[in-house]
Amino acid sequence: METIDQVRGAANIVEIAGQYTTLRQRGRKYVGLCPFHAEKTPSFTVDAEKQLYHCFGCGVGGDVFSLVMEKENLGFPEALRHLAERYNIPLPRRGLSPQALKLEEQVQKLNESALAFFRRSLVSTAEGKAASDYLKKRGLSEAVIEEFKLGYAPNAWNALGEYFKAKGVSEGLLEKAGLVLPGRKPGEFYDRFRGRVIFPIFSLTGKPVGFGGRTLFDQEPKYLNSPDTPVYTKGRILYGLNATKEAIRAAGEFILVEGYTDFLSLYQAGFKNVAASLGTALTPHQVGQALRFAPRVIVNYDGDPAGRTAAFRAMPVCFEKGMEAGVLILPGGLDPDGFLRKHGRDAYAGLLGKAVPALQYLIDVSVEGKRMDVPEVKTKVLRSILAVLEAIPDAVVRSEYLRRTAEELKVEESVLRGLSRPSASSPKAAVPAGFLPAEKRLLQILFEDPGLKGEILAEFPESDLQGLKSEPIWRIIIDSFRKKKDIPYPEMQKAIGPPLSRELSEALIEKAGPASAEEARDCLCALEISCREAELRRLQGEIAREERNGERGKVESLLSRKQALILRILALSGRKAEGGGEP
Numbered sequence: 001m002e003t004i005d006q007v008r009g010a011a012n013i014v015e016i017a018g019q020y021t022t023l024r025q026r027g028r029k030y031v032g033l034c035p036f037h038a039e040k041t042p043s044f045t046v047d048a049e050k051q052l053y054h055c056f057g058c059g060v061g062g063d064v065f066s067l068v069m070e071k072e073n074l075g076f077p078e079a080l081r082h083l084a085e086r087y088n089i090p091l092p093r094r095g096l097s098p099q100a101l102k103l104e105e106q107v108q109k110l111n112e113s114a115l116a117f118f119r120r121s122l123v124s125t126a127e128g129k130a131a132s133d134y135l136k137k138r139g140l141s142e143a144v145i146e147e148f149k150l151g152y153a154p155n156a157w158n159a160l161g162e163y164f165k166a167k168g169v170s171e172g173l174l175e176k177a178g179l180v181l182p183g184r185k186p187g188e189f190y191d192r193f194r195g196r197v198i199f200p201i202f203s204l205t206g207k208p209v210g211f212g213g214r215t216l217f218d219q220e221p222k223y224l225n226s227p228d229t230p231v232y233t234k235g236r237i238l239y240g241l242n243a244t245k246e247a248i249r250a251a252g253e254f255i256l257v258e259g260y261t262d263f264l265s266l267y268q269a270g271f272k273n274v275a276a277s278l279g280t281a282l283t284p285h286q287v288g289q290a291l292r293f294a295p296r297v298i299v300n301y302d303g304d305p306a307g308r309t310a311a312f313r314a315m316p317v318c319f320e321k322g323m324e325a326g327v328l329i330l331p332g333g334l335d336p337d338g339f340l341r342k343h344g345r346d347a348y349a350g351l352l353g354k355a356v357p358a359l360q361y362l363i364d365v366s367v368e369g370k371r372m373d374v375p376e377v378k379t380k381v382l383r384s385i386l387a388v389l390e391a392i393p394d395a396v397v398r399s400e401y402l403r404r405t406a407e408e409l410k411v412e413e414s415v416l417r418g419l420s421r422p423s424a425s426s427p428k429a430a431v432p433a434g435f436l437p438a439e440k441r442l443l444q445i446l447f448e449d450p451g452l453k454g455e456i457l458a459e460f461p462e463s464d465l466q467g468l469k470s471e472p473i474w475r476i477i478i479d480s481f482r483k484k485k486d487i488p489y490p491e492m493q494k495a496i497g498p499p500l501s502r503e504l505s506e507a508l509i510e511k512a513g514p515a516s517a518e519e520a521r522d523c524l525c526a527l528e529i530s531c532r533e534a535e536l537r538r539l540q541g542e543i544a545r546e547e548r549n550g551e552r553g554k555v556e557s558l559l560s561r562k563q564a565l566i567l568r569i570l571a572l573s574g575r576k577a578e579g580g581g582e583p
């Protein structure tokens with residue numbers, strides 16, 4: 001929590017928002033063209049004092065964390081890290097128990113030792129010499145082998161196991177690190193990587209978090225990767241990004257390949273803006289990570305049918321994350337490594353510029369082999385393309401892609417749009433009426449001065465929450481208050497959903513005076529009055545019903561409840577008038 005506050009304190013929303021749009025100062029606020037929707041007059045407002053933003057055009061809004069999450073396509077932890085890096089705030093690992101943190105640290109250390117072991121096996125053993133020769137035969141230079149710390153796992157059952165045993169490391173821990181596997185007999189373990197060239201997988205900060213191994217002995221599978229461990233999760237990392245992120249930033253785009261050898265050949269040939277997805281399914285995580293460095297990717301998977309399909313599957317992920325994409329399919333079914341060795345770097349550079357735009361590739365593959373002259377088939381294809389395009393977060397880009405698709409597939413644009421989800425036409429229908437004035441003011445006070453939280457919640461009976469539009473917000477505030485943990489704004493937004501979070505951000509950015517405990521009490525009072533009044537209306541209905549039924553006894557008791565309720569409302573109104581009556 002402390003870190004979130006530190007980052008919040010250090011980050012300047014005007015500065016961050018200024019990266020996405022040009023802001024002009026207007027009083028204490030800044031306005032500019034909204035970076036989330038296309039507009040000609042500025043309705044995007046940033047409040048420097050409250051550190052909030054809100055667009056009166058499209059309704060987006062939130063704090064500096066949600067801004068970064070939205071614009072950079074990051075989750076909350078990543079947005080926090082992103083801002084922490086920018087403002088040089090050291091980040092402790094959150095949410096992990098001390099035991100889990102310790103395990104993480106231990107596994108990390110084991111990986112570093114294992115890396116040293118694999119390096120040594122490659123460089124200074126007779127068996128490693130064969131591996132070294134293999135790498136050189138594949139055309140990899142000494143410098144690249146060194147830079148990416150390639151290694152070798154001896155072709156034995158227990159080489160690494162023995163190495164760690166001598167260091168007193170338990171096999172259980174080695175198993176957690178994914179370095180050994182349990183054998184048939186209990187207590188028996190054997191090395192995961194045997195007779196393989198080792199490609200260490202590095203985190204963005206350059207720590208070895210896992211390993212990939214290519215067999216030299218025709219074992220299955222040809223390529224084997226570390227399993228998920230406390231420090232490595234498949235699909236979270238782009239291989240090589242630690243070494244190439246600056247080149248990617250400079251180029252404004254990167255080449256995405258499938259595996260280690262494609263990556264290394266391209267890197268060695270001077271195409272340094274490259275990363276590998278390791279395995280063919282590109283994940284939103286990987287795209288999100290790359291988006292921090294460049295807005296555009298050229299997917300260059302294998303030219304075989306499997307590679308083409310994988311490239312096709314990568315398109316929706318790119319669209320969804322707002323990453324501009326192109327696809328390069330190399331002639332002759334070649335992969336990048338094979339192509340470079342056969343045709344050289346100039347030929348490759350020439351083809352790079354001819355990458356097919358993502359939309360075109362999506363359409364081409366979708367219609368391939370389909371009878372587009374059959375209306376039913378055509379509709380099906382159109383729907384499948386639409387499903388992908390609808391995930392594009394930017395409305396302008398989405399609309400443009402729809403237009404181009406209509407043109408390309410020769411269908412009326414309006415017809416194409418008509419195929420799109422029906423709910424999209426009336427999104428506002430689901431939004432109920434707005435906050436009550438007191439309800440809104442109370443939220444403003446609470447966010448303006450969180451110190452008043454305890455006092456406000458103590459005087460806010462949960463029964464009064466019922467039916468308020470802000471009820472879900474209050475439930476979250478109460479829950480986090482009880483658990484003594486602060487809830488970051490983006491998490492709140494996620495929990496309450498878009499329509500309510502829009503309303504909240506709009507309420508919070510409104511001009512309002514300084515918060516005070518007295519005013520909070522007035523609001524609570526006003527809320528209780530409206531709550532009691534609603535109760536009175538319900539009671540009135542009940543009395544009328546019982547009178548019709550001739551239930552005298554029930555009417556009597558309801559009448560006395562009504563009496564008590566009226567007295568309560570009068571008392572509350574008096575208190576409110578008193579409290580609010582000071583000059």
Ligand SMILES: [Zn+2]
Pocket residue numbers: 034035036037044055056057058059060
């Ligand atoms: Zn907007």
